[in-house]
Amino acid sequence: MNAAFPPLGKQRTPKLPTVSDTVLDNGLRVLAVRRPGVPLVELRLRIPLATPVGKGGETHVARASVLSETLLSGTTERDASQIAATLQSLGAQLNATTDADRLGFGASVLASGLGGMLELLAEVLTSATFPKREVEGARDRLVQHIAIARSSPSVIAQEALLARMFAGHPYALEIPSVESVTDVRASHLRALHKNRAVPAGSILTMVGDISPAKATAQVAKAFAGWQSSYQQQPTPHVPDQPGRVALLVDRPGAVQTTIRFGGSAPDRKDPGYPATVLANLVFGGYFCSRWVANIREDKGYTYSPHSSIDHPPAGSRIVAGADVATAVTAPALLETLYELGRIASVPVTQEELDQARRYAIGTLALGTASQAGLAGLVSQLAAAELGLDYLRDYPKGLEAVTVDDVLEAGARCYAPGRLTPVLVGDRAVIEDSLRGLVPLEIA
Amino acid sequence: MPLAAPARDLSYAIERATLDNGLRVLVLPDSTSPVIAVAVYYDVGMRSEPEGRTGFAHLFEHLMFQGSDNVGKTEHFTYVQGAGGYLNGSTHVDYTNYYEVLPSSATELAIFLEADRMRSIALSQDNLDNQVAVVQNEIRVNVQNRPYGGFPWLTMPPLLFDSFANSHDGYGSFVDLEAATIGDASSFFKRYYAPGNAVLTIAGDVDPKQVMAWVKQHFGDIPGRKVAKPPRFSEPPLTSERRGVVEDALAPSPALAMAWRTPDPAKLTNYLPYVVLAEVLTDGDSSRLQERLVLQDRIVTFLQGYVGVMGDPIDARDPTPFFLVVHYPAEVTADTIIGAIDEEIERLASDGITEEEVQRTVARMVSRYLREVDPVLGRATHASVFEQQRGRAELLNELPGLLAAVTPKQVMAAAATLGRDNRAVQELRPTGGRS
Numbered sequence: 001m002n003a004a005f006p007p008l009g010k011q012r013t014p015k016l017p018t019v020s021d022t023v024l025d026n027g028l029r030v031l032a033v034r035r036p037g038v039p040l041v042e043l044r045l046r047i048p049l050a051t052p053v054g055k056g057g058e059t060h061v062a063r064a065s066v067l068s069e070t071l072l073s074g075t076t077e078r079d080a081s082q083i084a085a086t087l088q089s090l091g092a093q094l095n096a097t098t099d100a101d102r103l104g105f106g107a108s109v110l111a112s113g114l115g116g117m118l119e120l121l122a123e124v125l126t127s128a129t130f131p132k133r134e135v136e137g138a139r140d141r142l143v144q145h146i147a148i149a150r151s152s153p154s155v156i157a158q159e160a161l162l163a164r165m166f167a168g169h170p171y172a173l174e175i176p177s178v179e180s181v182t183d184v185r186a187s188h189l190r191a192l193h194k195n196r197a198v199p200a201g202s203i204l205t206m207v208g209d210i211s212p213a214k215a216t217a218q219v220a221k222a223f224a225g226w227q228s229s230y231q232q233q234p235t236p237h238v239p240d241q242p243g244r245v246a247l248l249v250d251r252p253g254a255v256q257t258t259i260r261f262g263g264s265a266p267d268r269k270d271p272g273y274p275a276t277v278l279a280n281l282v283f284g285g286y287f288c289s290r291w292v293a294n295i296r297e298d299k300g301y302t303y304s305p306h307s308s309i310d311h312p313p314a315g316s317r318i319v320a321g322a323d324v325a326t327a328v329t330a331p332a333l334l335e336t337l338y339e340l341g342r343i344a345s346v347p348v349t350q351e352e353l354d355q356a357r358r359y360a361i362g363t364l365a366l367g368t369a370s371q372a373g374l375a376g377l378v379s380q381l382a383a384a385e386l387g388l389d390y391l392r393d394y395p396k397g398l399e400a401v402t403v404d405d406v407l408e409a410g411a412r413c414y415a416p417g418r419l420t421p422v423l424v425g426d427r428a429v430i431e432d433s434l435r436g437l438v439p440l441e442i443a
Numbered sequence: 444m445p446l447a448a449p450a451r452d453l454s455y456a457i458e459r460a461t462l463d464n465g466l467r468v469l470v471l472p473d474s475t476s477p478v479i480a481v482a483v484y485y486d487v488g489m490r491s492e493p494e495g496r497t498g499f500a501h502l503f504e505h506l507m508f509q510g511s512d513n514v515g516k517t518e519h520f521t522y523v524q525g526a527g528g529y530l531n532g533s534t535h536v537d538y539t540n541y542y543e544v545l546p547s548s549a550t551e552l553a554i555f556l557e558a559d560r561m562r563s564i565a566l567s568q569d570n571l572d573n574q575v576a577v578v579q580n581e582i583r584v585n586v587q588n589r590p591y592g593g594f595p596w597l598t599m600p601p602l603l604f605d606s607f608a609n610s611h612d613g614y615g616s617f618v619d620l621e622a623a624t625i626g627d628a629s630s631f632f633k634r635y636y637a638p639g640n641a642v643l644t645i646a647g648d649v650d651p652k653q654v655m656a657w658v659k660q661h662f663g664d665i666p667g668r669k670v671a672k673p674p675r676f677s678e679p680p681l682t683s684e685r686r687g688v689v690e691d692a693l694a695p696s697p698a699l700a701m702a703w704r705t706p707d708p709a710k711l712t713n714y715l716p717y718v719v720l721a722e723v724l725t726d727g728d729s730s731r732l733q734e735r736l737v738l739q740d741r742i743v744t745f746l747q748g749y750v751g752v753m754g755d756p757i758d759a760r761d762p763t764p765f766f767l768v769v770h771y772p773a774e775v776t777a778d779t780i781i782g783a784i785d786e787e788i789e790r791l792a793s794d795g796i797t798e799e800e801v802q803r804t805v806a807r808m809v810s811r812y813l814r815e816v817d818p819v820l821g822r823a824t825h826a827s828v829f830e831q832q833r834g835r836a837e838l839l840n841e842l843p844g845l846l847a848a849v850t851p852k853q854v855m856a857a858a859a860t861l862g863r864d865n866r867a868v869q870e871l872r873p874t875g876g877r878s
Contacts, residue, residue: 006555011548012477037475038813084728088803091810110810137741144744144772147695151590256588287520297517300576303584323584355525362527362546369476370818
């Protein structure tokens, strides 16, 4: 049977959302977008909180980690249980996270509860108390959570990769040591919170069933008491990464080898960025990629090979990985090196390029079609000093990419010699065969 | 404390049709964004796979991407991703779904692709062998090679249930996966992938009349086949406590799961109080067990409570488990934790719960639900499963109101049924200390 494939219809171009963009007197930048749909508001608050370089880094990561676990443990007005009950009453979820660059809050709330949510958030920012007992409890739990995280092969691989790529830079540290967590005291958290969680340089994004002007006025009122003269320092820029020798981390008895590799990538403002995105897609960034076709759909070595470009503010990076059956570790690495070499040195076909381009443009639009998706994107772009005109300009950049551009981007970022591989697996079984393929260091 | 807003019904438009071959079709038009979601729900899941073929429903889901009449191996991905969309499929205890999200210009293409593989799929030994290897690697990465892999969704059913359908490993044993044949696949397809056993939903920026015309054009000529009524998998209630232990060589610290059987989810008014109860017990620092076990007694480092084997309470038929799962430090004993949980449940069952506590719990549940149905895909999936299992896609709009109607008395009565002698308790013990 040979039915005719239906042609694609005419695509309606979505109107760019209008962003209300205001800097309050205290320095907080407020972005608000009206996106009715369900009666909810999505909130994202990014507060710069860079890990210091040098020996204070480890201590900071530990304190920041406990900080995000205890910010909602008490204010001058409410205890942990009252904060939690208030959130429920508002139909709200609120969580805090920290990483090497920032303290972040993510929240969603019933539209009718926005005022209460903003008041609570401001209360947490200006008067979190970090009760001693709650801090001790959170610290003990975090120690347990760290042990569990570090028993997972993907975390082991990620930590080894970051340490290898970013030695000496804050990005090498993602999870604090148990010892440094144990040393955290409530007084450390109060100081960190007071001195560093400040409005200047912070960005609050609201997307949903709101009036932007009214919501911004609500923020100005609720956050008026959040004041500080402290100016944040950004995370120092990450130097371009050279490729490093592959590292093998022994995990005796592992039924799979967890393969990860990383390298430098251009950021969103780099003229070479669109071509790099397309090179990434053709190599391993989506199901139709060569890497998936090769080691999954042809050879069955793995379930989920994937390559992506991440954008931490101090330097964009390629992160790719596949978990492969132990017995086929060397063949899987061989095919991976082959596909990397191919994207770096042989032109892609026009068809591969067009396919990847349509995917990149289409899914960008899909990502803005929900309140949560749009909020995340507006917040991320703002942190990268980009506006929503990016949604119009970036597809144009993708449209202009040629086969030669993809080759150049492939050579710049995906050549095996420019990447740093880490393999976590059963050394006794896989070491010899790996040594036959690549130089290898043992962790 | 005043509530943010009373839960109210949603008002998404729902149009439906049934084709002559039995395919049920839903269209949920919404022009907010120029995107669409297409979902196909087949009424077959892990519970329906035959003995000796554990994991077959899921393996078969993989085969649905290996080609059909007009579409080559993995070309389903090529067409959808090449049109700027994304896609996937997933296998659950009572259904298997396939979906794609696309710019609305590709609506007819998505309909065509789903029709092509409902009409017939291309089966080859090479592709079967390849996907057995892929699924084995999926099981390795999600279960065998990670701490707490499959706990408790794969480990608890054999303790809580007795029949093969309810108790077996739905991911599959490697032996069973390797024993699967092309013949198995072809009879599975014939039996379960008939138009009359499926619900097709299109949600998003579409003209319903045009969509229905495309659906008739592409699906209408698929011959109807006889479809059996969904089997009943119900089991008699437990009359004594069951205890079990699983060993985990990768886990650094112990964990514990407790499970009860809920009433039949078919009767939502009897069932939803259990869904609310799970949240009352475990959602956030003001929930009963979080306050007691984590904040006050500090004997637990992580806890969750939910209904449904795979954690979605409103997508499964009877029997369905009510789960409590905790992680705790090695120096605490399981009995200490079980004792504290029993006290809290019994306190709730005897002292009751205020209107305020139920209302705030429901307020957050509703808000979370709204967040799920805001994207077109969330709407399409919820509507599909409501239509398939309850004949009522309109529950998509009605669920907030139904949750808000749950009373303190019902939650209290539900808690009273979580007894000490009608449950299964499973400890996960770390045995390796390897990390």
